[in-house]
Amino acid sequence: MRTVGLFEAKTHLANLVDQVKEEGTIVLTRRGKPVAELRPVESKGPRKFGAARDLINDVAPDFNAPLDDFKDYQ
Numbered sequence: 001m002r003t004v005g006l007f008e009a010k011t012h013l014a015n016l017v018d019q020v021k022e023e024g025t026i027v028l029t030r031r032g033k034p035v036a037e038l039r040p041v042e043s044k045g046p047r048k049f050g051a052a053r054d055l056i057n058d059v060a061p062d063f064n065a066p067l068d069d070f071k072d073y074q
Contacts, residue, residue: 003027
């Protein structure tokens with residue numbers, strides 16, 4: 001794993017991002033001590049319609065009913 005100082009990372013960020021795509025994680029250091037990692041994003045592919053369907057278990061029967069607080073405005 002390659003390490004890069006923060007000053008160099010700040011001045012060459014675009015190049016480091018390209019290198020991360022090809023080589024993997026780069027550790028950013030401040031005064032020689034690791035403080036952060038620059039790593040590629042794991043692509044999960046496109047989201048599928050209905051993927052969160054099982055996350056909502058119950059919807060209240062009066063979900064679409066008007067709210068009492070707004071009766072004066074109806």
